[in-house]
Amino acid sequence: MATVNKRPSGKWQAMVRKDGRSHSKTFTKRADAVKWARETEMLAEQGLLQQTAAGVVSNMSLGQVLERYRDEVTSNKRCVENETYAINGFMRSCKKLSGKRIDKLTTADFVAHRDHRMQRVKPATVVRELGWMQHAIDIACSDWGQRVRDGNPVKQVRRPRVHNGRERRLQAGEWQALLEAVNEARLPLMKPLLRLALETGMRRGELLSMQWMHVDMERCTVFLPLTKNGCARTVPLSPRAMNVLAELPRTEDRCLPLSGNSVRLAFDRLRTRAGVVDITFHDMRHEAVSRFVESGLSLAQVQMISGHRDLRMLMRYTHLQTDDIVAKLHAIGQQVTA
Known part of the structure; x- marks a missing residue:
């Protein structure tokens, strides 16, 4: 069964469900979403959907995972604006890591990213980034047919200690x-x-x-x-x-x-x-x-x-x-x- 829904981000998500599994994709235009839904539904009826979908998702890079996560998951969160901004910034500034296939990613990759970011932003920001990256990879594996080696590589990354307490008061003038x-x-x-x-x-x-x-x-x-x-x-x-x-x-x-x-x-x-x-x-x-x-x-x-x-x-x-x-x-x- 195919459905097309408008996301809070303004984009259109097409979803096809078959035999308890769902396949979805997000589009800027509704017409494109409808077209993809019809074609995918036809493949499902012919029993070709699993093979085709698997061939596509097995090559997803971290950037592709995060882009889909931003459009389909972040768009439904209360922190939609902040997290969308953060994900877009990550994909712009970390192109090497974004371009790597998630089945090739290692914990060492994210440890290096953590150490690099710690020189530029506060620990709380790094913790949040690692959080949505870990969740995105979890979703990709559980819902989008992805596979990673030895579990989610972000899960093993040690988070920096956060010291959020501030005593800053307004001074005179x-x-x-x-x-x-x-x-x-x-x-x-x-x-x-x-x-x-x-x-x-x-x-x-x-x-x-x-x-x-x-x-x-x-x-x-x-x-x-x-x-x-x-x-x-x-x-x-x-x-x-x-x-x-x-x-x-x-x-x-x-x-x-x-x-x-x-x-x-x-x-x-x-x-x-x-x-x-x-x-x-x-x-x-x-x-x-x-x-x-x-x-x-x-x-x-x-x-x-x-x-x-x-x-x-x-x-x-x-x-x-x-x-x-x-x-x-x-x-x-x-x-x-x-």
Whole structure:
């Protein structure tokens, strides 16, 4: 049975199922997908599909596997934009490794790639890259008829240790410098994006996916049906956050119709223009959570706002409550003495 479906990426996937096995291919044009589906379905009826398919897939290179993985698997993930960008970048910059057949790949190939990348990017980036490469090869073997020697070669690669903890806070004058840089660069939506990030502690992806239908101006909340950790949550909005939303035009479903990549590039330019060193967009979230704690909110209340699943993730902010705790202990001591 043949089916043709449009993918989130805008491409068309044709799939033919026969005797419990499926064969699929992705096309830019629907007409090409329909044509391939009809021809493949005919081969299946004649009993020639397995032989033909096997002859094609046995020669897939890593680049071909990743391209198909990007179109058929990544396109259905929440991180579709970031992973698509990463896969495209890998195929452009690592042509030698991309051009190698996966049945010829060894663990040593990926160890060399890991060591090369570690000189240029952070450990977390390397771990993510190895993750989707390993998954792509697993899918190619389980679903696309590929064969590799001695198991998936990426699985045996030792992952670098990730140190994601950052304590970067905004220093005096940096916030104003960033806002002034936004005005100079004439990026109208970046200013409200930055202000909302600082007021809500929401992640970049959560801010960009925020829809007007989920904003409750009366209750001063916004509902996030899909977050990074997979748990929906309702975020309370401060008066300043409400003012930012009230000033935004409602011309599209999303409150901030920007792409993640455009925000990344724009923030890099703003940081350079403002002369603010070693700060990331995600540091706005750390700054916001720090301010929540400093305002006197309990860690449980902050957890409700920020969406951290594990309270232990917030324990690094407890030092910010030290002065408040000391003041309360002194107050208790004075009452006892009296």
